[in-house]
Amino acid sequence: MYVPAHFELSSTQAMHGLIAENPFGTIFTHGRSGLDANHIPFELDADHGTCGRLRAHVARANPLWQDVANGDEVLVVFRVGDAYISPNWYPSKHEAHKQVPTWNYQVVHAHGRITIHDDERYVRGVVARLTRAHEASQPRPWKMSDAPADFTDTLLKAIVGLEIEITRLQGKSKLGQHKDARDIRGPGEALMAQGKTVIGQAMLDSAAQKEGLLER
Numbered sequence: 001m002y003v004p005a006h007f008e009l010s011s012t013q014a015m016h017g018l019i020a021e022n023p024f025g026t027i028f029t030h031g032r033s034g035l036d037a038n039h040i041p042f043e044l045d046a047d048h049g050t051c052g053r054l055r056a057h058v059a060r061a062n063p064l065w066q067d068v069a070n071g072d073e074v075l076v077v078f079r080v081g082d083a084y085i086s087p088n089w090y091p092s093k094h095e096a097h098k099q100v101p102t103w104n105y106q107v108v109h110a111h112g113r114i115t116i117h118d119d120e121r122y123v124r125g126v127v128a129r130l131t132r133a134h135e136a137s138q139p140r141p142w143k144m145s146d147a148p149a150d151f152t153d154t155l156l157k158a159i160v161g162l163e164i165e166i167t168r169l170q171g172k173s174k175l176g177q178h179k180d181a182r183d184i185r186g187p188g189e190a191l192m193a194q195g196k197t198v199i200g201q202a203m204l205d206s207a208a209q210k211e212g213l214l215e216r
Contacts, residue, residue: 001107001109001170001172003170003171003172004178006177006178007172007173007174007175007177008171008172008173009108009170009171009172009173010171012051012052012169014171015108015169015171016044016046016052016169018078018080018106018108018171019042019044019078019108019110020044020046021080022078022079022080023041023042023043023044023078023133024039024040024041024042024078025039025040025041025042025054025076025077025078025110026038026039026076026077026079027039027040027056027064027074027075027076027162027164028074028075028076028077029064029067029068029072029074029114030072030073031064031067031068031069031072032067032068033063033067036063036064036067038058038062038064040056040057040058041056041130041134042054042055042056042076042078043055043056043126043129043130043133048165049165049166051110051112051166051167051168051169052166052169053112053163053164053165053166054076054110054112054162054163054164054166055126055129055161055162055163055164056126056161056162056164057123057126057127057159057160057161057162058159058160058162059158059159059160060157060158060159060160061158062160064162065116065118065160065162068114068116070114070115070116071113071114071115072113072114073111073112073113073114074111074112074113074114074164075109075110075111075112076109076110076112076164077107077108077109077110078107078108078109078110079105079106079107080105080106080107080108080198081105081106081196081198081199081202082103082104082105082106082199083103083104083105083191083196083198083199083200084101084103085101085102085103085104085176085187086101086187086190087099087100087101089186089187089189089190090179090183090186090187091182091183091186092180092182092183099183102176103174104174104175104176104187104199104203105172105174105199106171106172106173106174106175106198106199106202107171107172108169108170108171108172109169109170109171110164110166110168110169111166111167111168111169111170112164112165112166112167112168113164113165113167114162114163114164115162115163115164115165116160116161116162117160117161117162117163118160118161119161120153120156120157122161123156123159123160123161124144124156126161127144127156127159128144131143131144173202173206175199175202175203175206176203176206177206177210181207181210181211182207184203184204184206184207184210185203185204185207187200187203188200188201188202188203188204188206188207189204191203192204
């Protein structure tokens, strides 16, 4: 991924935070059948090793788990958000008319090596942890024991576990950081007014940071 220095996310902690907040990723593999992409939710274990690890599961009918070998390199992309930016939103455009359209976004790439776990105990743990994490905000969180044991056991036999040892993290936060603070804030406010709060708020935070640095 091309990442200009002013758009680079260098903090592992910050990239882990974005993954945890946006766990639905796209895993790219290059196995026996060639290039493939699958879209699945991941569990992040941030404390494992240097860069952390990811856990997930796929349907047994999905060829992914048989198409790759343990240790193969894979890439998981976590898309945080994106938004079109109109030149009209830059205050400076109305003075010098030297702005053009662009697209702002935040994304994290997790490079790693995959291990397949065709193991009911492993997938039970993955499903239980994913369920706890994503049911936590519900008024009455659903848990695996709410379903009949034989029903759950049958479903668990129909999935296969994935584990990805992250070897490298690369993050990009393209929010117009190379522009003046007012030309970051203007689009940020326009996006917020449209309800596009992910990139809108990120741009407002970036503008506030730049304004704070200028005041020092």
